[in-house]
Amino acid sequence: MASNDSRRYDSSSTRRSRSSASSRMSTRSSNTRRDSYRAVEGGRSGRRRYSSRSVSSVRVGDIRKTQRAERASQAPESKFRKRLRIVLISIGTLVAVLAVAFAVLSFTNAFTIRQVTVEGVEHLTAEEVSELAAVPKDATLLNVDTDMIKQRLLKDAWIQSVQILRLFPSTLDISVSERTIVAVVEVPVVDTTGVRNWAISSDNIWLMPIPDKNSEAGKMISPKIYEDAEQVLHISDVSYGEEPEIGGVCTNENVNCALSIVSGMTTSLADRVREVKATDTDSTTLVLDNGVEIAFGSAENIRDKERVCLQLLEEYEDEIAYINVRVVDNPMWRSL
Numbered sequence: 427m428a429s430n431d432s433r434r435y436d437s438s439s440t441r442r443s444r445s446s447a448s449s450r451m452s453t454r455s456s457n458t459r460r461d462s463y464r465a466v467e468g469g470r471s472g473r474r475r476y477s478s479r480s481v482s483s484v485r486v487g488d489i490r491k492t493q494r495a496e497r498a499s500q501a502p503e504s505k506f507r508k509r510l511r512i513v514l515i516s517i518g519t520l521v522a523v524l525a526v527a528f529a530v531l532s533f534t535n536a537f538t539i540r541q542v543t544v545e546g547v548e549h550l551t552a553e554e555v556s557e558l559a560a561v562p563k564d565a566t567l568l569n570v571d572t573d574m575i576k577q578r579l580l581k582d583a584w585i586q587s588v589q590i591l592r593l594f595p596s597t598l599d600i601s602v603s604e605r606t607i608v609a610v611v612e613v614p615v616v617d618t619t620g621v622r623n624w625a626i627s628s629d630n631i632w633l634m635p636i637p638d639k640n641s642e643a644g645k646m647i648s649p650k651i652y653e654d655a656e657q658v659l660h661i662s663d664v665s666y667g668e669e670p671e672i673g674g675v676c677t678n679e680n681v682n683c684a685l686s687i688v689s690g691m692t693t694s695l696a697d698r699v700r701e702v703k704a705t706d707t708d709s710t711t712l713v714l715d716n717g718v719e720i721a722f723g724s725a726e727n728i729r730d731k732e733r734v735c736l737q738l739l740e741e742y743e744d745e746i747a748y749i750n751v752r753v754v755d756n757p758m759w760r761s762l
Contacts, residue, residue, distance in 0.1 A: 536568070537568055538564070538565075539565050541598070542600065544601075544602070546601050548648065549584050549604055550604065550648065555585075555602060556600075567592040584633060607627065609626050609661050610625055610655050611624045611626050611681055613670060614668070625654075626661075630675055630685065631674070632672060635670075661685075661704050680707055687722055698714045708723055718749065720735055721750040722752065723751070723753075731754050735751060742759070745762060
């Protein structure tokens with residue numbers, strides 16, 4: 427009996443030992459799998475672990491607030507874009523309608539030009555400008571070629587700039603800016619012993635030959651031309667062979683030197699110059715309103731030469747007849 431009990435005890439102990447061993451093995455296996463899982467998770471990027479923790483830490487209420495804020499910020503922008511699109515479509519439609527209307531009216535007699543007005547003329551007459559403009563009789567304010575009219579007008583030497591305005595319903599306004607006469611040049615006439623007076627502008631453009639005032643040609647031009655010709659300085663002693671052309675640029679060095687001297691003066695001496703003898707660029711001579719002659723020379727050191735001349739004229743008033751300042755550091759003068 428004792429023997430049997432001993433065997434049962436041993437068997438029971440054995441079963442308990444086996445059960446404990448099996449439990450320990452299961453525990454170790456479970457621990458091993460858990461360690462393996464942790465090892466795998468630990469081998470993944472830190473960013474994933476951080477993202478997992480971040481997501482888990484965000485509150486649902488915060489997410490909803492963010493979504494509402496985004497919808498609130500996007501709503502006005504969406505409305506603005508819709509309004510902008512509507513405005514752009516409206517503008518495009520209006521432009522298209524106006525373009526079609528303009529194209530249709532251009533081929534009709536609407537806004538026919540019935541009057542051409544001219545402004546800004548002194549040396550030209552309004553009739554001369556109208557003839558130069560040559561506006562077609564059947565032209566309208568919508569189809570008239572203003573660029574072509576400007577080109578025709580600018581061919582005239584007197585006209586420096588042009589502005590054309592359409593005055594609805596039927597008037598075309600032409601406003602011109604004229605060149606002014608800065609001097610009258612006595613140009614020797616080829617094959618004769620006489621000279622012809624030519625008006626020249628401040629930008630060295632030959633404007634026109636000035637006819638005799640009592641001639642037929644003289645009676646047809648503006649009286650303003652003769653008024654200016656009497657007041658501006660005269661350039662004489664021009665070398666033979668100069669052949670000016672209306673609207674052409676003066677290339678005569680002696681004439682250009684004389685113009686440079688007078689235009690470069692800044693004192694009262696310029697107002698007293700009545701004639702310039704342009705014999706040579708180095709021997710240009712000025713004749714004052716009181717008859718005093720000044721051998722001015724070239725167009726260099728103009729202000730220094732002016733200063734010396736004014737000083738001598740003041741010091742020897744009514745006594746001096748001739749001044750030479752071609753060499754400004756060594757001026758000479760001669761009394762009456």
